[in-house]
Structures are given as structure tokens and as C-alpha cells.
Amino acid sequence: MSFEPDAARTAYEGRLIGLTVERWGDHEREIVEHPGAVAIVAVDDAGSVTLVRQLREPARKRLLELPAGTAEPGEEPLETARRELQEECGLTGGVWRELAAFWTTPGFCRERMHLFSVEGVERGEACPAADEELELVRWSVTEIAARLHEIEDAKTLAGLLLYLRTLPERTGPG
């Protein structure tokens, strides 16, 4: 079953996001428009997962996250994921699998995220966007469980936890 608003007006149109005020029956909802996104748990043959550390301006600090990115117009989620992984981390190839798809903040934002894992990626040269200053961080898959407390990002927590469940044997404590 799908639902639609009775009326909608654009309150702000930005570069990445916009804001729409929708009327639903007797109440209004402020909704952040977003083109959708992907995040990737990328593991190489040495058993390392690649994370990125970067300044997140809304958080006022550098955060450690899964490689991720926003969909370009007309792009399928898997295309976005392959493109972002190569641009941000220089990683290509591998065997892909969709772990989940979810809304990141369904109370107020239309961002839907597809979460992938890819095993057996090959390392090459990254070419991040001009305004991205990324530090690549590698964790052994076997240390993920013990280091989850270092993660302060929702998609990264969900992604690493879902990925751990796909492994034949549990790794690490907990």
C-alpha cells in the first residue's frame, strides 16, 4: 500500500538536498529531499575491510565510515556503489551482494540507502572529489567485532553488523 500527500510546496532547493513541506490530512510534514545513496563493505583477499575517515561538517569532527555516496541521476544502486568505491578508495572488481536496503531517517528524510558487500576487491588508485579529504583505514575482518565501539555512524554500524552475520564463523568477541 502506498500513500501520497494532499499537497506539497518546495521550501528550499539546494545543491544536494532540498526541503519540501507536505500536507497529509490535518498535519504538515517537513521532508528533506534526497536522491538516495549507497554504502559498501569492501573486503580484499587479504581479509581487510576498507573504511574512510573524513571530516563530517554536521558532526564537527572526523568520522570513520564505510565508503558511501549519493546516487547520480538515472544511476542504479549497484552502479553508484561501484563508482563510489573506485573514486573514494581505488577498489575495483570483486563479488557483489546486496546486504540490505533501508531508509536512513524515515521520520523526516527521503534518503533510501542500499548496502552492499563485495569480496575480493583489488586495490588501485583513488580519485576522490575535490572537496573530499579522505583517509583510507583498513581493518582486518577478524577485528571488526572488537572495534565496533569506535564507529559513530549508523550505516557503518548496520553494515558491519550485517556483514559479520554473513560470515561462516563468528569473528572476535561478543
Added chain:
Amino acid sequence: MSFEPDAARTAYEGRLIGLTVERWGDHEREIVEHPGAVAIVAVDDAGSVTLVRQLREPARKRLLELPAGTAEPGEEPLETARRELQEECGLTGGVWRELAAFWTTPGFCRERMHLFSVEGVERGEACPAADEELELVRWSVTEIAARLHEIEDAKTLAGLLLYLRTLPERTGPG
């Protein structure tokens, strides 16, 4: 280490959220302002976790989620969590524990979320806000693992997965 923008202007001020355009060096960032939020994995003595199903207007559908809510001014996260759990679900008491704290979408939004678990809650009467139409759904803790694919919300995935890791024995497959 903390970082601050060089300049900021308010582009939109709404009821729940606002939008600020910040200048950081040579680039601008559009940032959704948000007061912060909580989500709760609430388990009763019968071993049931309470979820809520409600229309999420940005998703155009009803979603199954952890009980959650937005901080009131001056409220500590645990206060928000106790209040929301009683209002939305009529659940009180129990032994509380903070499972994690994270940014929900740190690329463009200042929402920081605290995730709690509470064991041994008691059922009473819920009193949701006037514009909330909530259906309470109970899952046995033992069926969470097998039903994760029904979840399409990031905080609920992360919360249930983190909660499962706190249990002395794994429940369900996978």
C-alpha cells in the same frame, strides 16, 4: 579535535528541522539542523521486543521500527527515551543500558541518536501524540534474527543487531 565553519546562514527554519548553509574554506555545505533523537530496544519479561508500525510520509509507506523520538529542549537522552517509550508504547520501568550513540546521516544532518536497550519493561497504556497513528508489534527475541529482512529502517537494523550481540547465547539462524 573539533572543527567549526567559517560562516553560516539559515536557509529555512521549520517546526522540527531547519536548514543551514555553512561555508567551510572554499566549499559550502547544506546541513539539516536536528535536535537529536533516541531509539529503544525494549524487552519485557516474556521475552518480547516491542516495535511500532506507522506511516512514514517520506517513505510513502508504513514502516516497522524501534520506538524512537526526538529530544525536547534541555532533555538528557535517557529522559527522552523513557518519555518516548511510555508515550508511544505504554512501557515503563526496566533496566536500562546505552548500546551506542551515532550520527544517523553525518554527511548532511546534525541528528545524533542515542540507542538504548531496556530489559524487564512493564506494559501500561500508551498515549501517542495526536498526529501519530501507531500500531504496536511484538516480536519474540528468539525470532529477531530470522525476521531482520522485514526491517527497512537503519536505526532499527543497527539496534536489533547490537541488542542480539548483548545476549549470552545467539538466537535464531545466521
